[in-house]
Amino acid sequence: MVDETGNESSDEALNAVPLGRLAVLYYGVGHMLNDITSACWFTYLLVFLTDIGLSPRDASIVMLSGQVADAFTTVFAGELIDRFGHFKLWHAGGSILVAISFSSVFGGCLPCKIYGISSSLLQTIGYSIFASIFNIGWAATQVSHMSMVNCITPNPTSRVALASCRNAFTMVANLSLYAVALVVFSIYGAKASADIKTQYRWIAYFCIFVGCCFVGIFLIGTNEPDLKLQMKLERPTKIAWSHWFRKILYYQVAVVYMLIRLVTNVSQALLAFYVIDDLQMSHSSKAVVPGIIYICSFITSVILQEMRWSGWRLKIFFTAGAIVWIFCGVGVFILPSNMHNLMYILSVAIGIANALMMVTGISMQSILVGQDLNGCAFVYGSLSFLDKLSCGIALYVLESYQDPDRSTGPLSMRHGFSVNRYGLGLVPASCALLSALVTYSMDLSSGRSRPLIEPLLV
Template sequence: MVDTIIEEQSTEAQNTEPLGRIAVLGYGAGHMLNDITSSCWFTYLLLFLTDLGLSPRDAAIVMLSGQVADALTTIFSGELIDRFGHFKLWHAGGSILVAISFSSVFGGCVPCEIMGISSAILQTIGYSLFAAIFNVGWAVTQVSHMSMVNCITLNPTSRVSLTSCRNAFTMVANLSLYAVAFAIFSIYNAKAYSDIKLEYRWIAYLSIFIGCCFVIVFLICTKEPELRQNRPGESKISWNYWFKKTLYFQVALVYVLMRLVTNVSQALLAFFVINDLGMPQSSKALVPAIIYICSFIVSVILQEVSWTGSRLKAFFISGAILWIFSGSGIFVLPSSLHNTMYIFSITIGVGNALMMVTGISMQSMLVGKDLNGCGFVYGSLSFLDKLSCGLALYALESDQGSTHIRSLTVHDSYSITRFGVGLFPAACALLSALVTCTMELEETSSKQLAEPLLV
């Protein structure tokens, strides 16, 4: 009995040691396929569908169907992962489904081709179907990948470093997408319906190829977490265990608000810079590129910080404050000063990175050593995230171009897009900062990475 206790203590001590560079980078590459397809989803889906002739409301329905499918899948996948484990197997299966289905999201309307009819209703149904299939695979990959953080290591700083590296690869994925899109749009410059479909299909194909290369790196460099394998006798933690924790609801609210800030602003950004600010077409790629470059730099820097609960809160609140000022500035930004948007892009990029890295790391701190319940935590929070983002985007996009609220001056009006990119994210950031202030996070100190990434 004594030997068993000593062995368990020795194993736990070993698992609290900081991770090396390869382990961190290998894990970070695992979400690249999800990230690059998600970037394409939020940035170009609404533009693609409206370019094909669908109304803003029908385009919003397609996105909502995908978000709902994603939300429901996260719950079931989290439960199954908690019950059976095998994170890498779930990750590989979800990645395969994403790779197979994503090109069809930006392809033609399959039901329309089968039935020989091209009505708006049938197009909406057809695109919604593949959007749902894509998001099922996306959700399985996301939950399995995020759940691995707690099972790979018990070291708090290494856990944040894994999340930070994952976020850095997210920025790489976004920049890769915009590079691909810029090249494709420059080559085709499509005007006809068939050419528009071909443009986006090539963007989808190249995005899938890039993402799959990184998934292979992840599967080779990342081992199935030993911490989970060493606990076969432990029973799965029930849902009620988490619902009795105040921290669960605090983290859930902060995570949902953080996702609303980043996803809603990203989805409407292209419309805003072109329609509201009157910027050149190149700004559709340049503005988000600046955002992601700044986020990437900050995400890499954050991997070198030794983390505690108070630091997580401080960095998150700092990111929220940046978004509050940025969103408020964007809301009142006149089109005559549209170049100021490039400055706001820098502050938004920094704010996004600070909020994303620390917000996701709060989930890891919530889970702690309760490894047999990590799938439910990540799955349930993702459920709330996807459903809230889908409903928010549907509400905003379905009214796009039809509703305007008069400003305090008589010369201008505030569009729904301006609310979606400026005031709405700022309000969500403010609320998330207030909730973060009420959190009581564990003040654990830990060593930095065994091999700093900035060498």
């Protein structure tokens, strides 16, 4: 990794003392509340809203309102964090908003209860308000947590380890959610709207409880990073936004990160609909199939933590994940319902591909930031802005083509394939292909780095 000021700072970063296992673990658990609520959000929000009577378009409006609020909050929070710091304070404040609002999203329409009216318009407005509050808190937590990576350590291998550990605990969060969801869906049948709300309310309570426990561990075990303070003393001038806009790598990383999130979030949001409506699998499969995906992602993330990383290795592993996703997308698109058991095999491959792309993709952001710590929060915030806005728009467009009764829409009537197949198969595959092409064009600095002091998560 070569800094713009010369090779000296690069050598200092490579020779910096790597982090130990506990420091990496304390950081890695800090995003658990965001991760477990996000898993429930993208996997079950559209299912929940359509099950209680909202049309697919109205449900997607709720999703879009949250994504838009999230997108703008990331830029706002990123600017304030760059200006004032206090990573842990932003993290704690965002976590409080997430915990308070998330149960309200799945707890029913509060304005409907106040006015005694259950119209579709009022329900859409009510759920959209709490969705926006939830995503504002989620964004503040995400930006503060992600931008801490470069401020905790200058060692490139340790930075990859922090990103990989965070991704590994994302898998733990998702597996915890799907384990509870599997129990709830298996033993507690719900057909009426009130019963469905009770189902998801208990799932939401579990998410909040587990997530808050890990947030407490993070806040206690992780010290406020002082590396950013040191850099401010050495380079007191705040880095302007134009500094990043002059970098070709910024645009490349932004496109790749946006495409990664489209791959993971769009596929996650439509997976439950696909296995139930298209493959005609049992209702427990909407917990089992994503559970398999995240088990495989978790194992892959742990393996990736123990590797030595360089620019060319990041590109190779990312490209490998993208290629696997392309084949999986084609498989999802053509898989007939009478061969639905093959979805379990595809789930294994999707899980591996997700981990390969996510870990290496986030690590590319650390390479982009390098030693420019006075502007790192803006980078993470602006990239997240593109991620949230693109995902919200993509899901809104896809859901707009869906029939109100979730049957096959106009696209499927013309071509014999449902909107779910297009959204889960071709959209992620196309994004994976484009992201691989952009990654190939990147100029990622390479260099040897020292291994971690201790192995992680073993």
